[in-house]
Amino acid sequence: MNDQVMSPEQRAANLKGMGCARKRVEDVRFTQGKGRYVDDIKLDGMLFGDFVRSPYAHARVVSVDTSEAMKVPGVVAVLTAQDLAPLGLHWMPTLAGDRQMVLADGKVLFQGQEVAFVVASDRYAAADAVEKVVVEYEELPVVVDPFKALEPDAPVLREDLEGKMTGAHGPRRHHNHIFTWEQGDKDATEAVLAGADVVAEEMVYYHRTHPSPLETCGCVAAMDKVTGKLTLYGTFQAPHAIRTVVSLISGLAEHNIRVISPDIGGGFGNKVGAYSGYVCSVVASIVTGKPVKWVEDRMENLMSTAFARDYWMHGKIAATKEGKITGLWCHTTADHGGFDACADPTKFPAGFMNICTGSYDIPTAYLAVDGVYTNKAPGGVAYRCSFRVTEAAYFIERMIEVLAIKLGMDAAELRRINFIRKDQFPYQSALGWEYDSGDYHTAWEKALNAVGYDALRKEQAQRLEDFKAGKTRKLIGIGLTHFTEIVGAGPVKNCDILGLGMFDSCEIRIHPTGSAIARLGTISQGQGHATTFAQILASEIGIPADNITVEEGDTDTAPYGLGTYGSRSTPVAGAATAMAGRKIRAKAQMIAAWLLEVHDDDVEFDVDRFVVKGAPERFKTMKEIAFAAYNQAIPGLEPGLEAVSYYDPPNMTYPFGAYICVMEIDVDTGVHEVRQFYALDDCGTRINPMVIEGQIHGGATEGYAIAMGQEIAYDDMGNHKSATLMDFFIPTSWETPTYQTDFTVTPSPHHPIGAKGVGESPNVGSVPCFSNAVHDAFRPFGLTQSHMPHDQWRIWKIANDLGLHG
Amino acid sequence: MANKMHVKLTLNGQQVEGLAEPRTLLIHFLRENLNVTGPHIGCETSHCGACTVDMNGKSVKSCTVFVAQANGAEVTTVEGLVNPDGSLGVIQEMFREHHGLQCGFCTPGMITRAHRLLQENPRPTEEEVRFGMAGNLCRCTGYQNIVKAILASADMLNAQKEAAE
Ligand code: FES
Numbered sequence: 001m002n003d004q005v006m007s008p009e010q011r012a013a014n015l016k017g018m019g020c021a022r023k024r025v026e027d028v029r030f031t032q033g034k035g036r037y038v039d040d041i042k043l044d045g046m047l048f049g050d051f052v053r054s055p056y057a058h059a060r061v062v063s064v065d066t067s068e069a070m071k072v073p074g075v076v077a078v079l080t081a082q083d084l085a086p087l088g089l090h091w092m093p094t095l096a097g098d099r100q101m102v103l104a105d106g107k108v109l110f111q112g113q114e115v116a117f118v119v120a121s122d123r124y125a126a127a128d129a130v131e132k133v134v135v136e137y138e139e140l141p142v143v144v145d146p147f148k149a150l151e152p153d154a155p156v157l158r159e160d161l162e163g164k165m166t167g168a169h170g171p172r173r174h175h176n177h178i179f180t181w182e183q184g185d186k187d188a189t190e191a192v193l194a195g196a197d198v199v200a201e202e203m204v205y206y207h208r209t210h211p212s213p214l215e216t217c218g219c220v221a222a223m224d225k226v227t228g229k230l231t232l233y234g235t236f237q238a239p240h241a242i243r244t245v246v247s248l249i250s251g252l253a254e255h256n257i258r259v260i261s262p263d264i265g266g267g268f269g270n271k272v273g274a275y276s277g278y279v280c281s282v283v284a285s286i287v288t289g290k291p292v293k294w295v296e297d298r299m300e301n302l303m304s305t306a307f308a309r310d311y312w313m314h315g316k317i318a319a320t321k322e323g324k325i326t327g328l329w330c331h332t333t334a335d336h337g338g339f340d341a342c343a344d345p346t347k348f349p350a351g352f353m354n355i356c357t358g359s360y361d362i363p364t365a366y367l368a369v370d371g372v373y374t375n376k377a378p379g380g381v382a383y384r385c386s387f388r389v390t391e392a393a394y395f396i397e398r399m400i401e402v403l404a405i406k407l408g409m410d411a412a413e414l415r416r417i418n419f420i421r422k423d424q425f426p427y428q429s430a431l432g433w434e435y436d437s438g439d440y441h442t443a444w445e446k447a448l449n450a451v452g453y454d455a456l457r458k459e460q461a462q463r464l465e466d467f468k469a470g471k472t473r474k475l476i477g478i479g480l481t482h483f484t485e486i487v488g489a490g491p492v493k494n495c496d497i498l499g500l501g502m503f504d505s506c507e508i509r510i511h512p513t514g515s516a517i518a519r520l521g522t523i524s525q526g527q528g529h530a531t532t533f534a535q536i537l538a539s540e541i542g543i544p545a546d547n548i549t550v551e552e553g554d555t556d557t558a559p560y561g562l563g564t565y566g567s568r569s570t571p572v573a574g575a576a577t578a579m580a581g582r583k584i585r586a587k588a589q590m591i592a593a594w595l596l597e598v599h600d601d602d603v604e605f606d607v608d609r610f611v612v613k614g615a616p617e618r619f620k621t622m623k624e625i626a627f628a629a630y631n632q633a634i635p636g637l638e639p640g641l642e643a644v645s646y647y648d649p650p651n652m653t654y655p656f657g658a659y660i661c662v663m664e665i666d667v668d669t670g671v672h673e674v675r676q677f678y679a680l681d682d683c684g685t686r687i688n689p690m691v692i693e694g695q696i697h698g699g700a701t702e703g704y705a706i707a708m709g710q711e712i713a714y715d716d717m718g719n720h721k722s723a724t725l726m727d728f729f730i731p732t733s734w735e736t737p738t739y740q741t742d743f744t745v746t747p748s749p750h751h752p753i754g755a756k757g758v759g760e761s762p763n764v765g766s767v768p769c770f771s772n773a774v775h776d777a778f779r780p781f782g783l784t785q786s787h788m789p790h791d792q793w794r795i796w797k798i799a800n801d802l803g804l805h806g
Numbered sequence: 807m808a809n810k811m812h813v814k815l816t817l818n819g820q821q822v823e824g825l826a827e828p829r830t831l832l833i834h835f836l837r838e839n840l841n842v843t844g845p846h847i848g849c850e851t852s853h854c855g856a857c858t859v860d861m862n863g864k865s866v867k868s869c870t871v872f873v874a875q876a877n878g879a880e881v882t883t884v885e886g887l888v889n890p891d892g893s894l895g896v897i898q899e900m901f902r903e904h905h906g907l908q909c910g911f912c913t914p915g916m917i918t919r920a921h922r923l924l925q926e927n928p929r930p931t932e933e934e935v936r937f938g939m940a941g942n943l944c945r946c947t948g949y950q951n952i953v954k955a956i957l958a959s960a961d962m963l964n965a966q967k968e969a970a971e
């Protein structure tokens with residue numbers, strides 16, 4: 001049907017705009033193996049880099065002998081710290097204001113640390129040569145426990161910081177202490193605790209884990225000696241920031257660096273940081289004049305690039321005897337490993353841990369976080385979370401359960417009476433955030449009704465009777481969680497990384513025939529930006545999503561932006577997209593008015609066209625307007641139809657959700673079965689329901705892994721105990737539960753389209769939900785807290801410790 | 807450099823050959839010598855399944871096969887599962903239809919494994935799909951839509967077969 005005669009509904013459906021479960025445009029390439037990931041890049045004369053890594057967690061490096069390695073056929077170079085030192089590149093700045101060794105400079109601080117970089121003609125020759133590098137080590141005492149690291153006689157890890165009693169985030173009080181970060185009112189909180197009817201206290205540990213996307217980190221650095229231009233392809237979640245960082249540390253002018261993030265095989269935070277492999281590849285390419293590829297293997301990925309969590313959260317929560325919460329106190333000991341390379345906005349050394357008052361109206365609160373060095377891998381990243389929100393959500397959702405036990409109350413009811421009410425938004429939290437919007441009670445009721453909460457509790461009670469009567473060996477646990485996220489970092493006034501404000505951007509060009517290209521400062525790693533951002537634009541400018549190309553990841557063409565992590569793409573770049581679209585629309589309105597020979601104010605936008613007010617038969621479609629922009633000399637208007645927007649969000653967005661899990665637990669074997677998992681998410685305006693649902697399935701599966709078995713573990717010698725997929729739990733299709741998704745819609749009042757972001761909510765919400773289910777099953781036997789991950793052995797151990805094995 | 811051997815394969819129906827050290831892993835031979843980059847590398851320790859290809863009628867993890875073992879074999883990769891006219895094959899189309907992929911990194915291995923699974927068992931139950939696909943890890947999707955896509959593929963392939971009979 002011709003677009004001149006279609007009904008408005010048909011025209012809107014044609015756009016495949018917001019709200020449409022549009023099929024993904026990326027998938028045509030990906031399903032036939034035509035994606036282009038970094039390891040697929042092959043350049044003429046390309047060399048391969050590979051690392052010699054430390055087998056020790058703490059040792060002095062006495063000598064590095066590369067002579068035998070250099071004899072391996074195909075080896076071109078072996079770089080050590082000595083080679084990098086003259087360039088000042090043996091250390092690099094971290095995102096957290098610390099510095100980190102690129103290659104071991106006199107000592108190593110964690111197992112797997114990079115010691116030398118072999119460059120060879122193919123990956124086999126490089127691997128052979130790695131074996132031939134002889135490194136002499138002198139072992140030093142190891143400390144992997146952050147509490148022991150702070151003891152007076154603990155080994156000195158960072159000799160380079162000796163005597164430096166001020167770090168990037170204020171005073172240091174011990175040689176292994178990094179910072180103390182305090183939020184809220186300490187005295188007032190302690191006074192509330194002292195005078196409270198009830199105080200529940202617990203140590204809640206959120207163990208160390210790892211984002212481990214299926215594609216590991218890697219890059220190809222190609223220095224063109226003729227033009228002086230460096231092209232750096234890599235698995236970068238923030239390509240523009242990487243360009244700036246490379247320029248700052250290498251001294252190459254920023255315009256001579258082109259960073260390209262090709263297709264990325266999942267990121268989940270792992271690909272935010274700057275790693276030694278990138279620096280060494282760049283140096284090797286400059287030295288050899290050839291392109292150099294470095295792609296880490298899985299073991300290197302799990303041992304050296306990033307980690308997540310590792311927070312010891314000591315909490316106290318005060319309430320009246322009716323259960324009204326009056327105060328929250330939290331002291332966190334944060335294990336940052338050998339270098340402080342955590343990826344957080346500069347002013348937030350513990351990320352947004354101060355969202356730990358959660359969904360609750362808690363009038364008084366205090367939080368302190370101490371960062372500590374240990375002999376573990378550096379690089380704390382937000383594993384599918386917005387800067388420590390996962391830790392905060394886990395903490396408060398455990399504390400609520402612990403308080404419910406203390407009060408002898410139902411945990412669903414305790415949550416209900418403490419939720420921030422709808423009429424309290426925008427809500428000022430005791431720890432400094434302004435929650436933009438929410439309707440927690442509605443979501444909660446919907447969730448409880450959906451699962452038949454009361455009936456479940458009855459069934460659980462009956463099962464308990466049967467268990468006690470010896471009729472069954474299985475218990476039921478009901479896990480509850482109501483989480484509030486804080487995403488979309490963030491307002492430039494308080495959010496920056498390395499001084500770069502955390503705005504984001506979109507540039508749109510409308511072509512003469514009425515199709516378009518949009519370029520953004522973000523980068524998809526599976527979220528489907530090419531699909532969903534086109535939908536936002538389609539609704540904003542009335543051009544079908546199918547006629548809009550979305551491009552990201554090439555710093556030579558895309559506008560500057562801070563990248564994709566912390567669920568910031570939709571809240572920030574999505575807003576930039578809408579705003580740039582509105583600029584296009586504003587110009588289109590003038591063109592339409594001129595074409596229709598009426599005043600600008602006499603036309604209005606209608607789905608895909610401007611119509612003369614009161615005369616709907618007189619209109620110009622966006623397609624016609626686009627052509628006119630290039631073909632007519634319109635008085636007072638420049639030709640063309642383009643716009644760019646750099647969006648500085650006025651506030652964060654606060655997605656929330658209500659999750660409920662029903663779990664069967666075999667007391668004798670520790671085996672669990674997730675019988676039901678219900679996830680209600682409120683991410684504000686929904687752009688593509690299919691993509692949202694996919695994000696929830698994926699995030700909840702990561703949460704399932706973390707809660708039920710996934711961990712990065714070290715022994716006392718600092719040996720990494722989970723560096724292969726044999727030991728590091730990633731659930732298969734066999735173990736993974738089936739999810740039931742649901743939603744409410746509370747649009748963000750300050751976001752141009754009301755969207756809040758959803759990618760990380762399911763990880764944030766599902767971990768406490770699974771964990772609470774395990775705890776809940778054993779609540780009648782006196783369990784208050786047992787640390788994750790709840791693998792089979794640990795669940796068996798809970799039962800055993802509680803005397804349930806007879 | 808170590809001695810290289812002459813390797814011949816039937817890859818996606820075509821005769822191909824190349825020189826490689828016998829220790830070269832099949833995945834590296836495919837990706838680097840033959841430029842077939844559909845199969846990916848997620849672990850090199852046979853845990854993740856990203857490198858899954860079909861070899862002589864069986865799913866194999868090509869990171870665990872030496873090219874010497876694959877000499878003379880018939881190998882199919884995800885690239886070989888498109889229709890002769892270049893359009894997406896049924897399983898590929900169903901993965902797209904049911905949002906069975908996100909970053910796409912596991913997808914070639916998943917689809918190649920699903921292709922073999924549905925030959926082994928043309929009418930699988932959900933449970934059989936979940937069990938039969940357990941050698942392939944996905945970090946993005948939570949598998950729910952992958953399972954849906956494979957069940958839908960089974961229906962469609964069976965319907966096509968019936969129509970042809
Ligand atoms: S790369 Fe072969 S199974 Fe992971």
Ligand code: FES
Pocket residue numbers: 214265266526906907908909910911912913943944945946947
């Ligand atoms: S789609 Fe990303 S690993 Fe499966």
